[in-house]
Amino acid sequence: MWRQSEILLKDRSRGFHIVTSEIQAALNSMFADGQPSVGLCHLFLHHTSASLAINENADPDVRGDLERHFSVLAPENAPHYRHTLEGPDDMPAHIKSVLIGPELTVPLRKGKLVLGTWQGIYLCEHRDHGGRRTLTITVQGE
Amino acid sequence: MWRQSEILLKDRSRGFHIVTSEIQAALNSMFADGQPSVGLCHLFLHHTSASLAINENADPDVRGDLERHFSVLAPENAPHYRHTLEGPDDMPAHIKSVLIGPELTVPLRKGKLVLGTWQGIYLCEHRDHGGRRTLTITVQGE
Amino acid sequence: MWRQSEILLKDRSRGFHIVTSEIQAALNSMFADGQPSVGLCHLFLHHTSASLAINENADPDVRGDLERHFSVLAPENAPHYRHTLEGPDDMPAHIKSVLIGPELTVPLRKGKLVLGTWQGIYLCEHRDHGGRRTLTITVQGE
Numbered sequence: 130m131w132r133q134s135e136i137l138l139k140d141r142s143r144g145f146h147i148v149t150s151e152i153q154a155a156l157n158s159m160f161a162d163g164q165p166s167v168g169l170c171h172l173f174l175h176h177t178s179a180s181l182a183i184n185e186n187a188d189p190d191v192r193g194d195l196e197r198h199f200s201v202l203a204p205e206n207a208p209h210y211r212h213t214l215e216g217p218d219d220m221p222a223h224i225k226s227v228l229i230g231p232e233l234t235v236p237l238r239k240g241k242l243v244l245g246t247w248q249g250i251y252l253c254e255h256r257d258h259g260g261r262r263t264l265t266i267t268v269q270g271e
Numbered sequence: 272m273w274r275q276s277e278i279l280l281k282d283r284s285r286g287f288h289i290v291t292s293e294i295q296a297a298l299n300s301m302f303a304d305g306q307p308s309v310g311l312c313h314l315f316l317h318h319t320s321a322s323l324a325i326n327e328n329a330d331p332d333v334r335g336d337l338e339r340h341f342s343v344l345a346p347e348n349a350p351h352y353r354h355t356l357e358g359p360d361d362m363p364a365h366i367k368s369v370l371i372g373p374e375l376t377v378p379l380r381k382g383k384l385v386l387g388t389w390q391g392i393y394l395c396e397h398r399d400h401g402g403r404r405t406l407t408i409t410v411q412g413e
Numbered sequence: 414m415w416r417q418s419e420i421l422l423k424d425r426s427r428g429f430h431i432v433t434s435e436i437q438a439a440l441n442s443m444f445a446d447g448q449p450s451v452g453l454c455h456l457f458l459h460h461t462s463a464s465l466a467i468n469e470n471a472d473p474d475v476r477g478d479l480e481r482h483f484s485v486l487a488p489e490n491a492p493h494y495r496h497t498l499e500g501p502d503d504m505p506a507h508i509k510s511v512l513i514g515p516e517l518t519v520p521l522r523k524g525k526l527v528l529g530t531w532q533g534i535y536l537c538e539h540r541d542h543g544g545r546r547t548l549t550i551t552v553q554g555e
Binding site: 184202244 | 344368370376407409
């Protein structure tokens with residue numbers, strides 16, 4: 130049982146955003162005729178300046194601290210950057226995307242994402258104005 | 272051929288720990304009736320303050336250096352942290368978990384994890400007292 | 414439909430290198446008799462001092478900036494390193510490998526890697542003289 134679907138995530142501001150319910154809704158529509166009882170869901174972002182992560186779904190300060198801290202790890206205007214034509218937020222965005230990664234695999238059980246109590250799926254938007262982001266969801270299971 | 276199992280890793284101190292043999296033992300019990308000849312093993316940690324990695328399995332100084340260096344990259348008590356109620360080790364643990372990630376896929380061949388000579392699977396415990404950690408193992412193959 | 418193959422990537426200098434066409438060529442030879450219409454391609458590097466990433470495939474300055482910036486994040490000769498016997502580039506290479514990771518999953522559609530317009534697959538060589546690198550490619554689909 131294989132399904133693959135490309136979806137557009139809505140436009141978001143720079144920062145770390147929870148998208149778990151958008152992903153689960155896409156899964157539900159991909160399996161309108163019956164969910165796999167066991168499987169894996171693979172998420173793949175088509176971009177080099179955003180990324181996908183899994184972390185705390187409760188206190189929004191965690192997402193704010195992540196944005197602030199990753200902007201310390203990959204600051205704007207570092208003297209060693211040569212790729213600067215696309216704006217000061219661009220090269221830090223590439224670095225953050227390599228650090229965090231554009232893809233994730235999450236287990237499925239009875240059609241639901243298997244996540245810990247405190248886990249949510251994040252879209253990490255590293256550009257000031259990244260626009261909508263394209264995601265390929267590939268699901269397999271039995 | 273699909274299998275999914277939830278296991279509890281034992282309580283570990285803050286730091287980087289090799290868990291390859293625990294994972295391989297869980298795989299052996301999941302396939303007591305015959306292993307897949309080719310497959311993939313997906314490991315998913317249900318937590319936001321620990322992570323999974325693959326690195327050097329020999330010199331324990333590598334694991335010590337990783338603990339020391341990640342605690343430089345994500346220090347305690349950074350002035351920009353607002354999520355501080357759960358202790359000074361908590362927000363750094365979330366950052367390390369986003370940097371390293373809570374999930375891994377490892378190839379399987381003849382029922383064994385395909386790892387390079389020097390590779391081991393790490394549980395990276397980022398809390399001072401993280402307790403036991405829950406892991407969902409999903410295996411598929413033929 | 415499962416396939417698994419071990420390939421050797423050619424020797425590369427320290428830095429970030431695009432290997433998309435090498436991976437696609439390996440996929441083509443693994444499926445000489447017909448590609449899966451939907452699937453997943455898993456890439457697994459057998460090493461602890463190199464890694465796999467996905468990022469910008471156009472401006473080579475991005476790859477240069479990544480090399481320079483990761484060498485700021487994981488510098489040589491940090492005072493807290495104890496694993497120093499294999500040379501000053503060795504412990505930073507382990508750290509970079511944990512930060513970036515040795516494995517990736519990429520969607521497949523009609524036998525082709527599903528990548529965004531600007532995405533390429535990188536071999537990140539963190540040693541000064543890493544030599545050839547072994548990669549296990551596992552593909553499944555239908």
